[in-house]
Amino acid sequence: MKCPILVLGGHYPACFSCFSEPQNKVTVVLGAQWGDEGKGKVVDLLAMDADIVCRCQGGNNAGHTVVVDSVEYDFHLLPSGVLNKKATSFIGNGVVIHLPGLFEEAEKNLNKGKGLQGWEERLKISDRAHIVFNFHQAVDGIQEQQRQQQEGKNLGTTKKGIGPAYSSKAARNGLRVCDLVSDFKVFEDKFRMLAEHFLTMYPNLNVDVDGELKQLKEFAERLRPLVTDGVYFMHKALTGPSKKILVEGANAALLDIDFGTYPFVTSSNCTVGGVCTGLGVPPSYVGRVYGVVKAYTTRVGVGAFPTEQDTVAKQRKRVWCDDGNLFTLIPALDILDTLPEIKVGVAYKVDGEPLPSFPANMDVLTRVSVDYQTLPGWRCSTESARSFEELPSQAQNYIRFIEDFLQVPVKWVGVGKSRESMIKLF
Secondary structure (H helix, E strand, C coil): CCCCEEECCEEECCCHHHCCCCCCCEEEEEECCCCCCCHHHHHHHHHCCCCEEEECCECCCCCEEEEECCEEEEECCCCHHHHCCCCEEEECCCEEECHHHHHHHHHHHHCCCHHHCCHHHCEEEECCCEECCHHHHHHHHHHHHHHHHHHCCCCCCCCCCHHHHHHHHHHCCCCEHHHHCCCHHHHHHHHHHHHHHHHHHCCCCCCCHHHHHHHHHHHHHHHHHHEECHHHHHHHHHHCCCCCEEEECCCCHHHCCCCCCCCCCCCCCCCCHHHHHHHCCCHHHEEEEEEECCCCEEEECCCCCCCECCCCCCCEEEECEECCCCCCEECCHHHHCCCCEEEEEEEEEECCEECCCCCCCHHHHCCCEEEEEEEECCCCCCCCCCCHHHCCHHHHHHHHHHHHHHCCCCCEEECCCEHHHEEECC
């Protein structure tokens, strides 16, 4: 007998107690800083026994490096879990795909080692994913140039066309994978209209419409066997027989279009909400969420950086560990091996007044001063450690300080590039 309950003046056919707990929940790996935290190594570790490994947002502006059997693989669109020959890799609807980049990436990694052999047989792509075209990339470069000329500063984008492609998606004139693998004549007409739209806005834009259409027609044939109804694919995975499903986040929390250091952000939601919208996963099916950080913070490009050191690398800004973020994985502890002391940023102040939260306004963030807690360094190599007890006592204390301050357990610590260098704490 069904238990009717009153919902907004009507009867719903079943009470909430009738619904069972989801059998299959997704495990999520996200960056908790500005990217480059080592997510690829963590995903590779977790993907070893996964059944499905998914990408949910971003494009080939992301970059994950994985070392397996001394071979270094570089992934930008392909999920890092594609190296697991027993797992299905899935590119979800929230991802924007540059097809030349996808196939070039696969070829490059195939030439490096055996890890990617048979990749097309174990990759699925959502039919709802939007396509990044070559003119999106050209527009990205023009927009950056215009920002530099008009405002004296750019956003530091990768010029991979990600922002313009998401703009097309939001403007509802973008083209999706399902369009490409359907009637090509219809696709061609829409493509020409989209190209003309950008040519109207950017008269100096160089677009080879016929050349790109010829290339896309060839890609359509290679792509067709990989394309699936992404919503139905995920529904079957979540509600069918027991499966381990892993989601690999791209970019990071402080690059999130809503919650990051706007406008110096990416064009997608790279926090946990992007998993739901980018894959079609109900919130109740999200299980464990792992945030990944470096033991120190870096950022490519421009934007406010309160804990930045005076000496910076050529392209990547380097800062002290900033405890404004939530995390449970530290895959690059060994970077700190040579330091005599380690500063941890524990609070922000503006005009001497402490801030209760991370500011949304970048003008405020550029004015903050930082309170530091200084911890002793260990000044010796940690690369041979394979357990928490084998780490120097100062390194152990550093990890425990982070746990105590954030009230979040650290589950793994990395002391090198390989899978074997990841130390599991519990």
